Amino acid sequence: MSVEILEKEVVVRIPLDKYKNDSSIKKLVDELETLQVKESEYFYDVEAGSELEELLLEVKKDRRETMKPYLDSIKARLL
Amino acid sequence: MSILIKKSGKTFKQFQSLSLKHSFYIHYATIEEILKHHKKLLKASKLSENEFEIFESEVLNRVTIIQYNEIPTKIQDLSFLLVADIDEDDSAFVAASIYLSAILWSGDKPLYSGLHAKGFTNIFDATDIDKLLEENK
Numbered sequence: 001m002s003v004e005i006l007e008k009e010v011v012v013r014i015p016l017d018k019y020k021n022d023s024s025i026k027k028l029v030d031e032l033e034t035l036q037v038k039e040s041e042y043f044y045d046v047e048a049g050s051e052l053e054e055l056l057l058e059v060k061k062d063r064r065e066t067m068k069p070y071l072d073s074i075k076a077r078l079l
Numbered sequence: 080m081s082i083l084i085k086k087s088g089k090t091f092k093q094f095q096s097l098s099l100k101h102s103f104y105i106h107y108a109t110i111e112e113i114l115k116h117h118k119k120l121l122k123a124s125k126l127s128e129n130e131f132e133i134f135e136s137e138v139l140n141r142v143t144i145i146q147y148n149e150i151p152t153k154i155q156d157l158s159f160l161l162v163a164d165i166d167e168d169d170s171a172f173v174a175a176s177i178y179l180s181a182i183l184w185s186g187d188k189p190l191y192s193g194l195h196a197k198g199f200t201n202i203f204d205a206t207d208i209d210k211l212l213e214e215n216k
Contacts, residue, residue, distance in 0.1 A: 044186040044204045045089065052084060055123055059080060059112055060187075063168040066111050070147055070171055074159045077152065 080109060080116075081186060084123045086134050090186075093208045094138070100215055103142040106175045110144060147171065150178045165193035176201055184208065 001019075004011040019025045040046040040053045042060075047053065081090045094103070113120065113135075121131045150171075158174035159167060169190050176183035183202040185191060194202050203211065 042188055051123055055119055059116055066108055067168045071167055074155055
């Protein structure tokens with residue numbers, strides 16, 4: 001097994017021919033999967049369900065009201 | 080706006096690095112949003128009110144504000160038509176980008192992919208900003 005720490009990721013190489021039936025490897029993979037952060041459906045680099053996602057969604061929702069006069073003037077010109 | 084949420088976060092660090100070589104612009108609509116959500120931004124920043132005010136000034140002092148009426152109506156209309164089926168509420172930001180011939184920095188996935196699908200590639204997400212910083216080294 002080898003472990004390489006790069007700038008943005010850790011690469012773990014496990015020779016499967018030797019360990020593929022090893023239950024401890026399966027357990028390790030399961031644990032690593034639970035560590036994965038689920039990214040927001042709407043924003044890059046934002047965790048799904050996080051306080052940040054909630055705030056950004058609220059800002060986005062309120063944008064409709066902020067932009068209304070601006071958008072109304074464009075629509076009036078285009079119609 | 081994400082820049083203001085976390086002083087120790089990646090977005091602010093990218094902003095700091097980029098501001099050494101690039102100019103930043105912010106649409107007045109974002110200032111309105113900052114004022115509107117000030118309390119929530121302050122809470123999310125985990126800074127004291129005083130610290131947040133200093134941090135906010137540090138960011139806003141490095142940006143130029145673009146007013147709604149500064150952008151020619153032709154560009155406003157074109158931008159609206161471009162994003163109408165993505166999210167019309169973002170059209171002012173796209174208009175500012177076209178007007179200034181500047182990169183639109185956004186982490187908004189539907190806007191990013193929607194604009195890219197239409198051939199507008201002057202919108203950068205955090206990964207694109209990382210690449211830009213690498214190129215600037």
